Amino acid sequence: MVSPTQRLYFEDARLVVFDAHIVERRVYEGHPAVVLDRSAFYPESGGQPADSGTINDIPVVHVTTEGAVVLHVLESPIEGDTAHGKIDKALRYDHTQQHTGQHVLSAVLLDQAEAQTVSFHMSRDVSTIDVDRIPVSPEAWDAVDAVLRRVVEDDLAISVYEVSIEHADTIGLRRIPDRSGLLRIVDIEGLDRTACGGTHCRRTGELRTIQLLSRTPRRVHGGLYRIPFVCGRRALDDYTRRIAYMEALSTQLDTGLEDIPGLIQKLRENLRQTEKRLSDQEEELLRMEAHRLVTEACQTGSGTVLTAMFPERNADTIKKLARLSVEHSPRIALFVCGTSEMVFVRDEGLSAPHLGELMRTATAMVGGRGGGRPHMASGGVPDTAAAHKALAWAKEQITAEAHGTP
Ligand SMILES: [Zn+2]
Incomplete structure (x- = not known):
């Protein structure tokens, strides 16, 4: 049985180069892995990702624990009994900053907003904590920010020591862990x-x-709030990135940063009004087109059944046109749009035929599919020729029915 790995990062979080002995070789998910007698590599746990680095110049692809030992998963097998470990210093320090920031943030949110931290997660760009409540007003968020700034400025000492679980409740822990x-x-x-x-x-x-990255955190599982934040170098990099975004926005909109929200609101309102005007005008044009279709049909003697094909138009427009063509008159519109979409509509005042059933049969006849309600149906057929055929058949059925032919 292998002894527990001595964890060097417990004593010194800045130690990034160390020597050790290889005490066991294992396989982890198909990769070679080693156990050392002592290690400064941090294994993934408690929301903090694993370190990366090398052992004897072989890349360490993952660090995890198995029982009391730290398992170093390697890109390729390692020779010999001695290990020279080198940890990616910048990545470790970044993780250390985010993790320490989380302790501060959780303490300040508890103090300022009675918010309990339920979990912590650190990803590549951003860290998050899930809390059970959040500050209730902009002023309350301001107060949290002010305390966070002060804690950093006051440069408080952070110490690490051990106590037994029996004494845990006497020293005022933020959370008593469930272990012995x-x-x-x-x-x-x-x-x-x-x-x-x-x-x-x-x-x-x-x-x-x-730096908190949101004052309107999204809700997650269990009704918790997920607050994103960044610390240290990450926060400064994030700030630089945001300046680039804001400058691009400011140039695009040709206005100062502080005027952007008001300008966007104005642009959205303009867009809404323009869309409304366009839609009104489109409806007006469709009404005129419907009127023309009805007039033409009356002139050719087929005033009650309108048939037409619109190869260049979309289904939504043609449905609208069909509705307007039969509005308040005993008519039926049988239209095709594009090359293969069919639309049948009749005025709700008419009691027959059932257009859903008519559509189903007409499209099935030519290898297509369709159906719908009694006064409105839609369907699709393979091509224009099929559409022609289905349309002609449907018209024939309606005309025959109107004349009482079986
Ligand atoms: Zn911690």
Whole structure:
């Protein structure tokens, strides 16, 4: 049985180069993996991702735990008994900043808004905490931001020590963990005490800033609120990115940053009015077209059944045109739009025929499909020739029925 791995990051979160002995070789999801007697590599846990780096110049692709040992998953097998570990320093420090920022943020939200942190997640660009409540007003959010700024400026000391679980409730932990034995306490001077096994900064000044990225967090499972935030270098990079977005917006809209929201609101209102005007005018044009169709049909003696094909028009427009053509008159419109879409409409005042059934039979006859309600139906057929055939047949049925022919 292999002894528990001595975790060097517990004593020093800044240690990124170390030497150790390989005590066991294993296979993890098809990759070679090693157990060391001591390691500074942080295994994925508690919302903090695993470190990356190398052992004897072989890339470490994942770090996880199996029982009490840390498993280093490697890109290729490793020779010999000794290990020289090198951890990606920038990535580790980034994780450390986000993780420490989370402790501060959770403590401040608890104090300012009685919000309990339920979980923490760190992804590549942004970190999130899920909390059970959020500040209730813009002023309350301002107060949270003000305290976050002050905690960073005050450069509070962060210390780590161990206490037994029996004494946990005497030192005022933010959350009492459900486990036995010794607890590793992360203590932010005068602000927060939490049991945690992650990597942490030595002082809050190292965070440089804790920036909330939303004041209207989305709701997630269990009615919780997911608050996104960034700390340290990430926050500064995020700030730079946002400046680029805002400058692009400002150039596009040809206005100052502070005028953008008002301008967008105005543009949206203009667009809404323009769309309304266009739609009114389109309806007017369709009415005129419907009137022309009816007049032409009357002149050719087929005034009650209108048939027409509109190869260049879309179904929505043709449905509207069909409705307007039969409005308040005992007529039926049998239209084709595009090359293969069919629309049948009759005025609701007419009691027959059932256009849904007529459509179903007419389209089925030519290898298509369709159906609908008694006064309105739609369908599709393979091509223009089929559409012609289905249309002619449907018209014949209506005419025959009107003349009482079986
Ligand atoms: Zn922690």
